[in-house]
Amino acid sequence: MSKIETPRVGFVSLGCPKAASDAENILTRLRSEGYDISASYEGADLVVVNTCGFIDAAVEESLDAIGEALKENGKVIVTGCLGAKKDAAGQGIVQSVHPKVLAVTGPHATEEVMDAVHFHLPKPHDPFTDLVPPQGVRLTPDHFAYLKISEGCNHRCTFCIIPSLRGDLVSRPIHDVMREAESLVDAGVKELLVISQDTSAYGVDVKYRTGFVNGKPVKTKLYDLCNALSELDVWVRLHYVYPYPSVDDVIPLMAEGKILPYLDVPFQHASPRILKLMKRPASSENNLARIKRWREICPELTIRSTFIAGFPGETEDEFNELLDFLGEAQLDRVGCFAYSPVEGATANALPDAVPDEVREDRKHRLMEFQEDISTRRLEAKIGKEIVVLVDDVDDEGAIARSEGDAPEIDGLVMIPDGQEMEVGGFYRVRVTDCDVHDLYAEPVYADEAPQA
Secondary structure (H helix, E strand, C coil): CCCCCCCEEEEEECCCHHHHHHHHHHHHHHHHCCCEEECCCCCCCEEEEEECCCCHHHHHHHHHHHHHHHHHCCCEEEEEHHHHCECCCCCEHHHHHCCCCCEECCCCCHHHHHHHHHHHCCCCCCCCCCCCCCCCCCCCCCCEEEEECEECCCCCCCCCCHHHHHCCCEECCHHHHHHHHHHHHHCCCCEEEEECCCHHHCCHHHCCCEEEECCEEEECCHHHHHHHHHCCCCEEEECCCCCCHHHHHCHHHHHCCCCCCEEECCCECCCHHHHHHHCCCCCCCCHHHHHHHHHHHCCCCEEEEEEEECCCCCCHHHHHHHHHHHHHHCCCEEEEEECCCCCCCHHHHCCCCCCHHHHHHHHHHHHHHHHHHHHHHHHCCCCCEEEEEEEEEECCEEEEEECCCCCCCCCCEEECCCCCCCCCCEEEEEEEEECCCCEEEEEEEECCCCCC
16 A cells, blocks of 8 residues: 655745734644645645735845745745735736746635645645644744734724735634633743734724633633733733723733733834824823833833834924933833835825935934933843743853843843753843843742743
8 A cells, every 4th residue: 555645835934923823823724634844845745925015125025935935846825915915007916926826815814825725735634644733833932922812903004004904903702812822821832922913902893792711701802811811820921002091901910910011012103293194093192101100000011112213294303202202201122114115005195205314314313312221221120030931042051031022022131051941941030231132140040930
């Protein structure tokens, strides 16, 4: 009896954590149906490329990745945000540039991707390979995972085309989210990173409908979700949180140690006029006052944010207003982008475009200004004991993250004497030094309580 050849699929994933979550869903389905995942083009029967299409640089990167997969393998299925993007003539950008792709879908399209895979690479039935671990197939290390709670967005920010790519807000049922979270924790995950396009709006579309988690009624609402996740006894980190008044309710959970004292809040600007031009949600809120209240309730709160410099119409005075905001807000982590026109974004039609060189100059000035703030806030931690989660260990020591550091976007905690630590373990350390981005520390003892 001849051995059945298992079909093999290559996978390339680009873009943000939301795209990575889409990729994990597709990979889980592939493995659950018996497909093998190939680590190389030549070992794959076909390749799936998960794309990003938010800014021009991401579009180019995605198109290049598709071109490379076509060259190296020849059989390519495209999914993700770029798949939903059209050119000026209304034609799909992917098909226009790479007409030889087998199929193209948009984001969060697991079923459509699987339909295309089934058509071009039918799988033989084998019950021994139609098995995957309950947590599915993930792209992250074993000790942390992204937990997507909704798709799409109800806002229409003028610089953003995400709603046209991913649609309006669709919140996942609370029992589905918690079932996934429990499966991840059962599989050894120590940190859950809650993501969506607008985490604060979770449940708005279903009017905060009550669901049931392990027989208990739980509202489809951010506060109730965080409270339920806190019972899993792992780090819970919130990303993409708009500064709505409803977020105030979550801060006491952070102060009580139930979820991490960390907020990723994309403020984008501080000038009321620019925020109005951007059509930002919560643009009329007094964010400085809100930040002050948050820190009064939870002094250990870490706030990271992103800003856009050189938005159309931004004057030098309005840019200085943004710098003044940073000086008052004393944010811990800040990223800044020079405004980049995105095809299809309504901001492109705004008057008084800022010259490229001015945009770049303002971005660099903002980052230099913030660098001093971030460094001072890290210096304040020297001498303190903190709990860290170890990401890597080698002969030179351990690399970890504190409660205030999300993977890949924030800083690290370097532990030169951490050779005996274990990846995925929680440890208490004493901070001995810092640089602009990272902390340096020495071990104190293993910590059995991740919330410390």
